Amino acid sequence: MHSLHLTRHSAPSEVPPQVYAEVLRWMEEHDVEDIVLDANSQGYGILINPDADRIPVGLVSRDELEDARTLVEHLEMAWRVYLEGGNCTD
Structure with missing residues (x-):
């Protein structure tokens, strides 16, 4: 399993097209350029607009990657965690 990088222009093949369509709509509504789903033993950590000092601000399981709404x-x-500043190591 490897990390998945989603942008407003592309998504890896592991992300179903209907799921990417919903994620893209969400990204546009929130003015988000990049999402990285960082693979780990529990699923994927969610990084929003990641920089070098960012840490995951959420977790999604492998199964939930198939469900757009979830x-x-x-x-x-x-x-919400990202906006509160909970996404950096400072």
Whole structure:
């Protein structure tokens, strides 16, 4: 399993097209350029607009990657943490 990088222009083949369509809509609504789903033993850590000092702000399981609504719900929760500054090591 490897990390998945989603942008407003592309998504890896592991992300189903209907799921990417919903994620893309969410990214545009929130003015997000990049999402990295960082592979780990529990699934994927969610990094929003990642920089070198960023840490995951949410977690999504492998199964949830197939469900657009659930993935967007996880993105929304991660977004709130991101806005609170919980995404950096400072």
